Amino acid sequence: THSTQPADAAQRSVQYRSLCIFFLHHSYRDNKPTRRSRAICKTNQGGDRTLLLAAMATKIYIVYYSTWGHVATLAEEMKKGAEAVPGVEVNVWRVPETLPEDVLGKMHATPGREDHPVITARQLAEADGILFGFPTRFGMMAAQMKAFFDSTGGLWQAQSLAGKPAGVFFATGTQGGGQETTALTAVTQLTHHGMLFVPVGYTHGAGMFGMDEVKGGSPYGAGTFAGADGSRVPSDAELALAAHQGKYFAGVAKKLKAV
Numbered sequence: 507t508h509s510t511q512p513a514d515a516a517q518r519s520v521q522y523r524s525l526c527i528f529f530l531h532h533s534y535r536d537n538k539p540t541r542r543s544r545a546i547c548k549t550n551q552g553g554d555r556t557l558l559l560a561a562m563a564t565k566i567y568i569v570y571y572s573t574w575g576h577v578a579t580l581a582e583e584m585k586k587g588a589e590a591v592p593g594v595e596v597n598v599w600r601v602p603e604t605l606p607e608d609v610l611g612k613m614h615a616t617p618g619r620e621d622h623p624v625i626t627a628r629q630l631a632e633a634d635g636i637l638f639g640f641p642t643r644f645g646m647m648a649a650q651m652k653a654f655f656d657s658t659g660g661l662w663q664a665q666s667l668a669g670k671p672a673g674v675f676f677a678t679g680t681q682g683g684g685q686e687t688t689a690l691t692a693v694t695q696l697t698h699h700g701m702l703f704v705p706v707g708y709t710h711g712a713g714m715f716g717m718d719e720v721k722g723g724s725p726y727g728a729g730t731f732a733g734a735d736g737s738r739v740p741s742d743a744e745l746a747l748a749a750h751q752g753k754y755f756a757g758v759a760k761k762l763k764a765v
């Protein structure tokens with residue numbers, strides 16, 4: 507509905523009103539348009555469609571921790587998939603690092619990506635759906651991600667994340683190193699927040715059944731193997747599942763937002 511042609515005021519106003527009706531219709535709670543949606547329509551009566559369209563977009567946050575970059579690569583692929591869904595806006599975030607610089611140096615950790623800003627717990631509440639990514643540590647999520655979840659007590663108290671869809675993705679060093687346990691144990695965090703766990707299931711189809719190559723990922727979510735020394739990079743099949751999960755998840759979040 508974006509037009510580069512200058513529309514006259516009357517036409518713009520009609521376009522704006524119909525967008526507004528659509529928006530209000532899709533932001534009902536308890537059989538009434540939400541207070542937020544009414545306020546957005548009212549304050550923009552001048553007809554700022556850009557603002558209205560932005561308010562209508564389904565916001566997906568991809569929130570991850572990565573020491574050596576494997577999870578970060580999956581996060582980027584998730585983003586591409588999610589952005590392919592019309593009306594979806596995607597932001598990729600890192601959770602705060604908890605290890606001191608000198609320790610990270612000794613671990614030869616990859617520097618955090620500047621284009622993925624560090625998120626605060628409070629910002630999670632802005633999202634309509636969240637994909638959490640993390641490497642495994644002894645079969646469960648890395649402490650950095652757990653520390654981030656531990657900082658969400660205020661959100662839990664206010665029930666700010668309840669009813670929001672959430673998915674997970676992960677990296678392990680080896681096969682049998684925790685692809686499934688890492689995902690499954692993360693579900694406790696989502697459950698206590700009342701989030702809706704959206705697994706990718708077998709929605710990616712045939713590619714998930716093949717036994718011809720080593721590949722991470724499962725019905726729980728996309729995954730990759732870093733290799734025991736971290737030298738393996740995500741394979742095409744793993745990247746394809748990540749992109750698919752991003753798209754699938756964004757579609758589910760969009761439908762839920764419209765309910």
Ligand SMILES: Cc1cc2nc3c(=O)[nH]c(=O)nc-3n(C[C@H](O)[C@H](O)[C@H](O)COP(=O)(O)O)c2cc1C
Nearest residue numbers: 572573574575576577641644645677678679680683
């Ligand atoms: C303390 C520690 C514990 C780890 N535990 C496991 C494990 O239980 N299973 C496994 O497969 N890999 C394990 N790994 C390997 C990491 O999961 C792997 O390097 C990581 O998934 C790479 O992801 P990243 O590049 O995004 O950091 C461990 C690594 C560290 C440093």
